[in-house]
Amino acid sequence: MKIDRRDFLKSSAAGAAFLSTGVFPAAAQKPKTIVFGGSIPMSGKEADTGLNVLQGYKVAIQYINEKLGGVKIGGDLYELKLQMFDDASDPQRATTLVQKQVDDGVNFFLGSFSSAIVLPSAAITERAKRITVQAGGGSDQIFTRHYKFMFGMFPRASRQLVSLVAMMKSLNGGIKSCSLVTTNDSYSKTQADGTIAALKEAGIELKNVYRLPPTANDVSGVVSQISGAVPDALVCTTHEHESALIAQQLASTGTNIKLLFMALGPESKAFRDNLGKLGEGITNIQYWEPSFHFSDPIFGSSQDYYKYYNSVSKRHASYQTVAASACIVSYVRAMQEAGGLDTEKVRDKLAALDFESVYGRIKFTKDGDGDPVFMGPAIGQIQNGNIAVVFPEKVSTAKLLFPKPKW
Amino acid sequence: MVHLVQSLVDGLMQGSVLSLAAVGFSLIFGVMGVVNLSHGIMVILGAYIALLAKQFLGLDALVALPFVAVLCFLASYGYDRIIVHPAIRRSNLLSSLLVTYGAALVIQNVFTLAFSPDFQSLRPAYANAHFRLGGVVFNSLDLISLAASLILIALLSLVLNRLPIGRVIKATAEQSLAARLCGVDIDRIYAITFGLAGAFAGAAGVLIGMLYPFSPASQEQWTIYGFAVVVLGGIGSASGALFGGLLLGIISTLTTQFIGAAYPNAMAFLVLVLMLVIRPNGILGNAFSGSR
Numbered sequence: 207m208k209i210d211r212r213d214f215l216k217s218s219a220a221g222a223a224f225l226s227t228g229v230f231p232a233a234a235q236k237p238k239t240i241v242f243g244g245s246i247p248m249s250g251k252e253a254d255t256g257l258n259v260l261q262g263y264k265v266a267i268q269y270i271n272e273k274l275g276g277v278k279i280g281g282d283l284y285e286l287k288l289q290m291f292d293d294a295s296d297p298q299r300a301t302t303l304v305q306k307q308v309d310d311g312v313n314f315f316l317g318s319f320s321s322a323i324v325l326p327s328a329a330i331t332e333r334a335k336r337i338t339v340q341a342g343g344g345s346d347q348i349f350t351r352h353y354k355f356m357f358g359m360f361p362r363a364s365r366q367l368v369s370l371v372a373m374m375k376s377l378n379g380g381i382k383s384c385s386l387v388t389t390n391d392s393y394s395k396t397q398a399d400g401t402i403a404a405l406k407e408a409g410i411e412l413k414n415v416y417r418l419p420p421t422a423n424d425v426s427g428v429v430s431q432i433s434g435a436v437p438d439a440l441v442c443t444t445h446e447h448e449s450a451l452i453a454q455q456l457a458s459t460g461t462n463i464k465l466l467f468m469a470l471g472p473e474s475k476a477f478r479d480n481l482g483k484l485g486e487g488i489t490n491i492q493y494w495e496p497s498f499h500f501s502d503p504i505f506g507s508s509q510d511y512y513k514y515y516n517s518v519s520k521r522h523a524s525y526q527t528v529a530a531s532a533c534i535v536s537y538v539r540a541m542q543e544a545g546g547l548d549t550e551k552v553r554d555k556l557a558a559l560d561f562e563s564v565y566g567r568i569k570f571t572k573d574g575d576g577d578p579v580f581m582g583p584a585i586g587q588i589q590n591g592n593i594a595v596v597f598p599e600k601v602s603t604a605k606l607l608f609p610k611p612k613w
Numbered sequence: 614m615v616h617l618v619q620s621l622v623d624g625l626m627q628g629s630v631l632s633l634a635a636v637g638f639s640l641i642f643g644v645m646g647v648v649n650l651s652h653g654i655m656v657i658l659g660a661y662i663a664l665l666a667k668q669f670l671g672l673d674a675l676v677a678l679p680f681v682a683v684l685c686f687l688a689s690y691g692y693d694r695i696i697v698h699p700a701i702r703r704s705n706l707l708s709s710l711l712v713t714y715g716a717a718l719v720i721q722n723v724f725t726l727a728f729s730p731d732f733q734s735l736r737p738a739y740a741n742a743h744f745r746l747g748g749v750v751f752n753s754l755d756l757i758s759l760a761a762s763l764i765l766i767a768l769l770s771l772v773l774n775r776l777p778i779g780r781v782i783k784a785t786a787e788q789s790l791a792a793r794l795c796g797v798d799i800d801r802i803y804a805i806t807f808g809l810a811g812a813f814a815g816a817a818g819v820l821i822g823m824l825y826p827f828s829p830a831s832q833e834q835w836t837i838y839g840f841a842v843v844v845l846g847g848i849g850s851a852s853g854a855l856f857g858g859l860l861l862g863i864i865s866t867l868t869t870q871f872i873g874a875a876y877p878n879a880m881a882f883l884v885l886v887l888m889l890v891i892r893p894n895g896i897l898g899n900a901f902s903g904s905r
Contacts, residue, residue, distance in 0.1 A: 250830045253730030254730050254732060257729075417874055418874050419877070421834065427865070427866045427870050430750070447826055454825070457741045458740060460743055460750070480731075480732055
């Protein structure tokens with residue numbers, strides 16, 4: 207086999223990266239195993255996003271094991287093992303599965319998706335002093351209980367939409383009034399509460415707040431109320447199903463709104479494909495986008511990650527997917543800095559992390575959620591069926607379509 | 614006043630689809646005494662068959678509806694013959710609860726594997742067409758669904774009341790032993806009843822897929838709605854399901870409008886509990902065997 211200069215340089219760079227990150231080929235020694243436990247919705251109401259999160263965990267572990275031959279921690283070589291079970295979007299089932307794994311001696315957990323599931327599971331792992339790093343729960347309730355072993359990739363929900371309100375304000379009077387639709391679950395509710403406070407501070411009139419049950423199957427009543435008092439902006443702190451329902455029923459009644467925001471849904475390709483043209487112009491929070499450039503101690507860069515991800519996975523990567531991969535990267539980093547797998551030491555190193563990863567800069571607050579400055583979201587918008595980042599300007603990839611195209 | 618009328622219109626539209634989705638649940642319970650906890654699966658099966666017809670044949674969901682109904686009839690007929698009825702025969706009616714619940718879980722997971730847990734939609738291009746009449750908004754798709762639901766429920770009523778097979782089904786429901794003594798193949802009639810219920814559930818699934826996003830997990834709520842509708846309206850008759858569905862729809866939209874968007878389910882189930890206490894047979898309850 208002929209090795210040219212470019213291949214040699216590539217190999218040398220890769221070798222240097224392995225040495226600097228402590229990742230070595232497996233041939234050197236027989237690796238030990240680190241088990242990452244937890245549950246995730248592979249079926250049920252939250253399965254769509256749950257699978258996005260799971261895929262992020264899987265791909266990161268696959269890369270470390272297969273491409274890098276494992277990871278070196280404190281002089282020993284380890285391979286990573288993912289042990290996630292289907293909680294069927296059911297918090298009760300999730301707690302049973304997590305408790306079983308705690309009893310079996312699993313020390314490191316990855317989170318489920320949706321705050322309603324992460325919250326009760328967190329109580330179990332915290333009590334047992336087992337670490338959880340997760341990319342699926344943002345409710346304030348997870349991060350205001352003074353848990354020491356719980357870390358989340360997103361800022362707590364009440365801080366997540368500050369950038370949305372800042373964008374509204376930047377539209378120079380284009381948004382004078384706003385209404386909110388929220389579902390009655392811990393994530394959506396606290397996200398709405400934070401948004402209400404931010405709107406008040408920005409001097410934007412809050413017209414109405416509509417609170418839906420956690421699972422709504424018809425929102426025609428709410429839509430008829432909205433069409434009777436159309437605000438400039440409608441902020442929906444809703445999950446994917448409810449977001450799709452609201453968009454469809456707003457379109458059915460021809461209720462056009464200048465700025466339509468949906469917290470969960472637009473980041474999913476399936477959501478965008480199903481809404482088709484109806485999705486155009488809907489905004490969302492966007493924590494990650496393929497155009498973002500970050501370096502990463504394991505993958506090299508976010509572009510390398512994205513390339514590898516697409517080569518091994520058929521499921522489209524959402525920002526939750528990349529955040530989930532960053533959970534693994536953070537674990538590895540903290541374990542290497544701790545020089546072993548002692549949970550207390552790894553926990554302390556996680557709490558002190560401050561580095562750039564595939565997902566962006568990782569720095570947790572003292573309560574364990576993502577730092578709102580370094581890990582806060584940008585605002586995305588569906589344009590031509592894809593997500594374009596439209597705010598803040600320094601990371602934007604397209605101009606905001608404002609007002610949103612009519613139905 | 615406009616808000617009240619709009620809520621009533623929305624309630625009727627929503628309720629008509631609930632009625633169609635529940636009429637099969639009512640029929641099976643009324644005739645066989647089986648509480649079919651896999652009813653939502655039949656609804657979702659209809660939606661997924663229409664999705665396949667749309668993706669592979671380019672068929673509009675409404676055009677596909679009759680074919681979907683036929684396929685769901687066959688699937689439900691086989692389901693009763695192979696799974697439900699043998700389980701009841703070996704044990705008792707109560708076992709049908711476990712069997713149908715278990716089957717629903719298994720089939721839901723099969724759907725998840727086959728179609729992914731992602732939300733799907735059958736929404737056609739004409740779904741956004743609407744008009745205003747005196748300030749009240751009427752959507753074309755809602756009106757189509759209302760018409761389709763009423764026509765299909767009337768058709769079922771016609772089958773049950775006017776056709777020989779309908780009379781045999783009713784006779785079996787009234788007195789299965791007497792029907793057997795008269796030479797009726799009870800097992801076949803039960804399977805046909807299951808098939809009919811599946812056909813109407815599948816047809817409802819098509820309309821539901823046009824109106825709302827759906828996924829395999831949606832099946833649970835359609836079973837619950839089916840139960841609520843038959844308790845409100847009365848078990849075993851098409852008119853009972855129609856009445857129960859419309860009532861549930863109107864309760865839901867009026868609650869959203871005048872009490873709060875968070876409470877339609879709470880209010881619906883409060884009414885349900887009251888109904889069970891005051892009139893357990895439902896408003897149009899009848900004397901079919903399952904309801905006695």
